[in-house]
Amino acid sequence: MEALRLFARGVVATAVLMLAVPAAAQPPAPPDMSGFWINQYTPDLSAALGKQPPFTEFGAERWRTVDTAKDPTGFCLPVGPSRGFTAPFPFLLVQHEKMIAIMFEYQSIWRAIYMDGRTHPDDLADYPYFMGHSLGRWEGDTLVVDTQGIDERSWLDTAGHEHSAKLRLTERFRKTGPDTIQWSVTYDDPVYFTRPWSIERTFTRGKPGDRVLPYTCNENNKDVEHLRPNQPNLKYKHVPEPPAAKKPPGEY
Amino acid sequence: MQRGIAAALVAIGIASSGLSIAAHHSFAAQYDREKPITLKGAITKLEWANPHIYFYIDVADRGATVNWAIEGGAPSTLYRAGWRKDSAKVGDVVTIDGFLARDGSKLVNMQNAVLADGRKLFVGTQTYYTKGR
Numbered sequence: 001m002e003a004l005r006l007f008a009r010g011v012v013a014t015a016v017l018m019l020a021v022p023a024a025a026q027p028p029a030p031p032d033m034s035g036f037w038i039n040q041y042t043p044d045l046s047a048a049l050g051k052q053p054p055f056t057e058f059g060a061e062r063w064r065t066v067d068t069a070k071d072p073t074g075f076c077l078p079v080g081p082s083r084g085f086t087a088p089f090p091f092l093l094v095q096h097e098k099m100i101a102i103m104f105e106y107q108s109i110w111r112a113i114y115m116d117g118r119t120h121p122d123d124l125a126d127y128p129y130f131m132g133h134s135l136g137r138w139e140g141d142t143l144v145v146d147t148q149g150i151d152e153r154s155w156l157d158t159a160g161h162e163h164s165a166k167l168r169l170t171e172r173f174r175k176t177g178p179d180t181i182q183w184s185v186t187y188d189d190p191v192y193f194t195r196p197w198s199i200e201r202t203f204t205r206g207k208p209g210d211r212v213l214p215y216t217c218n219e220n221n222k223d224v225e226h227l228r229p230n231q232p233n234l235k236y237k238h239v240p241e242p243p244a245a246k247k248p249p250g251e252y
Numbered sequence: 253m254q255r256g257i258a259a260a261l262v263a264i265g266i267a268s269s270g271l272s273i274a275a276h277h278s279f280a281a282q283y284d285r286e287k288p289i290t291l292k293g294a295i296t297k298l299e300w301a302n303p304h305i306y307f308y309i310d311v312a313d314r315g316a317t318v319n320w321a322i323e324g325g326a327p328s329t330l331y332r333a334g335w336r337k338d339s340a341k342v343g344d345v346v347t348i349d350g351f352l353a354r355d356g357s358k359l360v361n362m363q364n365a366v367l368a369d370g371r372k373l374f375v376g377t378q379t380y381y382t383k384g385r
Contacts, residue, residue: 067281074277076303089328105328158278213328220301223282223323228354230281 030138031175034095036206042086044159048199052236053161059192060238066160069227072153076217078109078130080154081147082169082185086201092212100136100143105212113145124149128165143173156187160233164191179205194241276303276326283361287352291320291360295344300327300337305374309346321359322348324374335374346373 046052055063073079079087089106100113113136124133132147147169155162167189176182181203188196279285293309296319305324310317324330327337340346345368353359365373 068278069281071277071281074281089326160278213331215302215326215328217276217303219303220299220306221303222306222321223277223304226353226355226357226359227277227281230278232278232280 027138028141030143031141032095033093033100033143033173033175033181036090036092036210036212037181037203038090038206039085039087039203040201041088042199042201043157045086045157045161045199046159048201049197053187053192053197054194054241055238056190056192056194057238057240059162059189060236062162062192063160064233064236064238065231066162066233068158068160068230068232071158071160072155073107073158073217074227075224076107076221077153078151079104079107080130080156081111081132081134081150082171082187083155083157084109084111084131085183085185085203086157089215090206090210090212103212105215107217108212108215113143120146120148125165128152130154132169141174143171145169145171145173147171162192163187163189166191170196176202279361282353283351284354285351288349289352289360290347290349291322292347293320293345295340295342295346297342298337298340302327305330307340309348318358321357322350322362322365323359324362324365330374340367340373344368 042048052063053059073083084091084102084104084106087104087106089104091105092101092103094101094103096115098114098116100115102111102113104110109131111131111134113134115136117137118135120133120135121127128149128151130151130153132150134145134147136143136145138144148167150163150165150167150169152163152165152167167187170186170188172182172184174182182200183203184198184200186196186198187193291309291311293311296308296310298307299305304326307322307324309320309322311320325333347366348360348362349364350360350362353361362374364375367373
């Protein structure tokens with residue numbers, strides 16, 4: 001009898017708990033970012049940053065001597081994961097609980113952002129992607145995407161900022177209105193940069209009925225035979241950033 | 253004053269047209285901003301194709317006819333700016349302002365083009381869909 005009373009009390013307590021916290025236990029549904037979006041064209045990331053990124057000595061020398069005739073996209077090689085979002089062409093975003101697909105008009109190329117909790121493959125460094133391997137998760141209303149395994153042959157922009165195979169991108173997508181997404185991207189590459197650095201851009205929703213248009217880069221790429229060596233940064237002087245000031249003990 | 257406005261318009265034209273090629277690769281790797289050129293001739297062929305449109309014009313040159321290649325913007329960008337692949341036809345006479353290719357070939361990057369009746373052609377590539385910076 002005592003056992004039955006205890007059981008009944010347990011059932012009631014559980015029911016009360018279930019009634020009391022259903023809203024709090026369920027995370028809010030993530031915002032719907034699906035649609036046709038227009039990039040903010042950014043041919044030179046340093047223009048968005050307001051200065052050159054914090055180059056290592058190696059990164060600075062690569063920038064000083066870069067030959068823009070060797071831009072991989074000039075040869076129709078894939079644009080890379082972040083440059084797809086800074087080119088002057090729109091993209092489609094298709095959102096699913098377990099995956100988000102980005103379909104760029106530029107080069108008719110795509111990115112898959114896996115949302116199912118998987119990790120990066122162990123052999124990613126041996127089999128890199130030009131567009132990188134991307135894992136996404138929701139942090140509140142913000143989509144956070146970690147991208148690694150980015151083929152070092154891709155460039156970060158048209159101006160000629162390069163990267164190594166160690167590049168790791170962290171992107172944050174946040175809707176700032178029904179028709180705008182704020183996109184911030186952090187470039188972390190210890191070979192080229194002394195510390196991670198970030199820029200922020202805005203995507204604007206297209207008009208109803210907008211569609212992506214054909215862009216098959218190799219259809220008629222006659223430019224390639226006319227490219228000639230072009231090194232616009234030979235006068236660049238590298239000034240390393242001063243080391244971060246050490247905080248006195250006891251200060252945080 | 254007139255000249256000032258014209259110069260400003262040319263500057264805008266250069267900036268917008270330069271954008272269209274800058275997506276694909278650096279302008280200066282292919283063309284020379286120090287070598288502007290104006291050409292007039294009849295269109296012999298049009299290639300509405302990616303990554304950039306090309307068309308060809310016959311230009312009279314000291315008694316001979318020279319066929320020049322003219323490069324314009326990306327088809328999708330031009331389409332959204334209202335241009336179509338039949339906006340120009342073989343035989344149309346067009347005057348081109350642009351910059352010479354650095355490799356010395358008969359190739360020009362088009363900054364401005366005007367048909368014989370005064371209509372512009374394949375210009376205004378900076379649209380809502382390619383707004384910059």
